[in-house]
Amino acid sequence: MTTTQPVTEPPRSLGQAARERLGTAFGPWFLPTLAAVIIFGLMVALRPLVASPTGLNLVLAPLIPLIFAVLAQMFIIAAGDIDLGIGSFIGLANVVIAVIIPDSPVAGILFLIGMVVAYAAMGVLIAVRGLPSIVVTLGMSFVWLGVAILILPTPGGVVPEGIVSFVRFNPQVVPGVIIVLTVVTVAVALFLSRSKYGAVLRGSGSNAEGVRRAGWSVIRAKVSLYVLAAVFGLLSGLYLSGQTGGGDPYIAQSYVLLSIAGVIVGGGSFKGGEVSAVGAVAGALVVGLLGSLLQFIGVQSSFQAAAQGLVLVLVLVLRALVNWIQKVRRTL
Amino acid sequence: MTNLETRPETTLSAPTTNRTAGTVALRVLKHPALPAFVGMIAIWLAIGAIAGRGLVETISAGIIIATFLVIVGIGQLFVITVGNGGIDLSVSYVMTLSAFLACQIMAGNDANIATGIIVAVIAGVVAGAVSAALIEFVGMPPLVGTLAVGFALQTITLIYSGSVVGVASPALSDFTTAQIGPFPIFGIVGIVIAVAFAVILKRTSYGRRIEAVGQKPVAASFANARPALIRASAYVLSGGMAGLAGVFLAAYSGGPSLGLGTSYQLASIAVVVLGGSLIAGGRGIISGLWAGAVLLTLLTTLANITRLSGGWQFIIQGALIVLVLALSRNPLARR
Numbered sequence: 001m002t003t004t005q006p007v008t009e010p011p012r013s014l015g016q017a018a019r020e021r022l023g024t025a026f027g028p029w030f031l032p033t034l035a036a037v038i039i040f041g042l043m044v045a046l047r048p049l050v051a052s053p054t055g056l057n058l059v060l061a062p063l064i065p066l067i068f069a070v071l072a073q074m075f076i077i078a079a080g081d082i083d084l085g086i087g088s089f090i091g092l093a094n095v096v097i098a099v100i101i102p103d104s105p106v107a108g109i110l111f112l113i114g115m116v117v118a119y120a121a122m123g124v125l126i127a128v129r130g131l132p133s134i135v136v137t138l139g140m141s142f143v144w145l146g147v148a149i150l151i152l153p154t155p156g157g158v159v160p161e162g163i164v165s166f167v168r169f170n171p172q173v174v175p176g177v178i179i180v181l182t183v184v185t186v187a188v189a190l191f192l193s194r195s196k197y198g199a200v201l202r203g204s205g206s207n208a209e210g211v212r213r214a215g216w217s218v219i220r221a222k223v224s225l226y227v228l229a230a231v232f233g234l235l236s237g238l239y240l241s242g243q244t245g246g247g248d249p250y251i252a253q254s255y256v257l258l259s260i261a262g263v264i265v266g267g268g269s270f271k272g273g274e275v276s277a278v279g280a281v282a283g284a285l286v287v288g289l290l291g292s293l294l295q296f297i298g299v300q301s302s303f304q305a306a307a308q309g310l311v312l313v314l315v316l317v318l319r320a321l322v323n324w325i326q327k328v329r330r331t332l
Numbered sequence: 333m334t335n336l337e338t339r340p341e342t343t344l345s346a347p348t349t350n351r352t353a354g355t356v357a358l359r360v361l362k363h364p365a366l367p368a369f370v371g372m373i374a375i376w377l378a379i380g381a382i383a384g385r386g387l388v389e390t391i392s393a394g395i396i397i398a399t400f401l402v403i404v405g406i407g408q409l410f411v412i413t414v415g416n417g418g419i420d421l422s423v424s425y426v427m428t429l430s431a432f433l434a435c436q437i438m439a440g441n442d443a444n445i446a447t448g449i450i451v452a453v454i455a456g457v458v459a460g461a462v463s464a465a466l467i468e469f470v471g472m473p474p475l476v477g478t479l480a481v482g483f484a485l486q487t488i489t490l491i492y493s494g495s496v497v498g499v500a501s502p503a504l505s506d507f508t509t510a511q512i513g514p515f516p517i518f519g520i521v522g523i524v525i526a527v528a529f530a531v532i533l534k535r536t537s538y539g540r541r542i543e544a545v546g547q548k549p550v551a552a553s554f555a556n557a558r559p560a561l562i563r564a565s566a567y568v569l570s571g572g573m574a575g576l577a578g579v580f581l582a583a584y585s586g587g588p589s590l591g592l593g594t595s596y597q598l599a600s601i602a603v604v605v606l607g608g609s610l611i612a613g614g615r616g617i618i619s620g621l622w623a624g625a626v627l628l629t630l631l632t633t634l635a636n637i638t639r640l641s642g643g644w645q646f647i648i649q650g651a652l653i654v655l656v657l658a659l660s661r662n663p664l665a666r667r
Contacts, residue, residue: 142650149643306487
């Protein structure tokens with residue numbers, strides 16, 4: 001796809017080495033985290049109540065499903081692919097939880113497991129046949145949406161009380177959202193960047209040949225990433241269901257662009273392998289909080305999608321600019 | 333031996349003509365567009381058998397509605413054929429915005445047809461140029477560049493459409509449904525457009541560069557093809573075609589609406605895949621695209637006749653793409 005040209009590395013200056021050390025110390029997660037903190041700070045400045053435990057819960061809770069969706073997308077982008085079906089997949093999970101589970105929990109859980117298996121099969125198809133993930137996941141998104149509409153033609157259904165109270169779990173000492181946020185981020189970050197298989201998974205996207213030579217199956221690694229994406233898609237659907245209390249096939253359509261934006265804003269790259277869990281969560285917070293901030297300022301909701309898309313474009317333009325400047329400096 | 337025994341007379345009586353007839357038959361059988369044509373005819377006959385509707389009126393209604401898809405699909409085909417992960421997800425948003433723009437300008441007046449169409453196409457061309465700039469100069473993946481442009485257009489349309497009551501010109505509306513005898517004029521326009529672009533793709537140096545860039549960008553650049561420029565031109569073309577399709581669709585359906593283009597995002601990709609073009613780029617088959625568009629349109633007709641729910645229509649369309657991709661031999665598959 002891209003032309004690989006041998007780049008002759010010039011001798012590195014002292015300053016450059018220092019900059020690189022600084023880069024590894026902060027990591028790709030640093031800028032998005034800083035951006036999330038700044039946006040949050042702006043919100044607190046506008047409405048001081050946001051900083052209270054209740055306010056924190058109100059602002060962050062709607063972002064939890066988005067964070068799971070961004071992590072799902074992150075696994076697919078780590079594989080070097082892109083998932084255009086995650087929004088419909090989450091919508092289907094929501095419909096199953098709101099319609100099938102109340103009737104028959106066993107059938108509902110089997111259905112959800114079937115969805116994960118289907119995602120794994122999709123991963124096998126993409127990895128083994130070398131098909132473009134964009135087209136396959138776009139096609140499958142219509143399958144998920146179609147199945148969801150068959151189960152629930154118009155928004156409705158009732159999410160079981162147990163799930164609602166689990167999702168809205170909020171002890172008085174620490175806001176529930178903070179607990180979920182911390183546990184999920186730490187678990188995924190440790191698995192992805194500290195465990196052996198995490199390295200294999202990231203390698204399958206960035207250095208497939210290296211992974212193969214080290215004796216690991218690239219296809220199995222890719223399928224594992226698709227399974228992880230499906231599981232996080234289900235978690236996103238679970239939290240979305242608990243928060244809304246009902247089912248709607250179209251509920252998560254906006255997550256397709258938002259999840260890609262979250263991963264990219266969070267320092268991920270489309271080249272595959274280069275992802276950071278902390279960065280992705282921070283990216284999700286940036287994208288999500290930006291929506292809330294715009295609402296605070298009184299921007300119409302129809303502008304919000306464009307504004308969030310614009311942030312994605314800006315980040316990519318800035319990154320291209322930085323790359324270009326680095327290239328120019330290297331040739332000088 | 334067995335070959336000779338099964339067809340002894342023909343081989344003996346006219347060996348040369350038979351060989352050419354044989355190679356022609358083989359070429360037809362091996363042509364990548366064949367499955368689309370076979371599928372199209374099968375569904376056409378199925379509609380006749382199930383609904384008892386006249387075969388002529390079924391196909392003539394089918395090729396009218398398929399023409400919108402053919403026009404958008406050709407743009408999409410050029411984008412996919414230049415390779416490099418090329419895909420245009422903004423077409424549906426371009427169509428909707430162009431429909432609103434053109435209908436506001438036409439305002440139900442036949443005198444404004446040309447202005448309306450030109451403005452719609454220009455809007456599409458500008459959108460395509462922005463996508464091309466984001467992809468080729470900023471280096472965004474085509475998916476993200478076109479989707480970002482698409483969402484921006486969607487927001488523009490949402491805000492702008494609130495103040496517009498556009499009406500298509502009556503003459504243009506009549507044009508999309510008019511018939512000469514049993515032949516629908518607009519359907520024939522679709523075929524003419526398809527033939528014209530097939531000639532452009534296969535017989536002009538521009539078209540050959542489109543395919544060459546999709547096959548081997550490095551080799552093509554040595555041949556003076558300037559891959560980035562050729563790829564950019566495909567996005568501009570796709571935008572313009574989507575703009576044109578948007579005007580026609582608005583004229584056909586009586587006026588613009590916010591959901592006008594929605595179903596064309598997936599369908600425009602589906603017809604390229606169904607038609608036997610390579611999804612990884614390098615080979616575009618416009619005859620197959622036309623048959624694929626009629627196939628998809630007739631499939632919707634069949635679903636409506638049998639009162640299949642909307643959910644099933646989504647499932648069939650989505651599964652069809654994945655199935656065709658999974659079954660197709662894809663020698664140039666990358667990623």
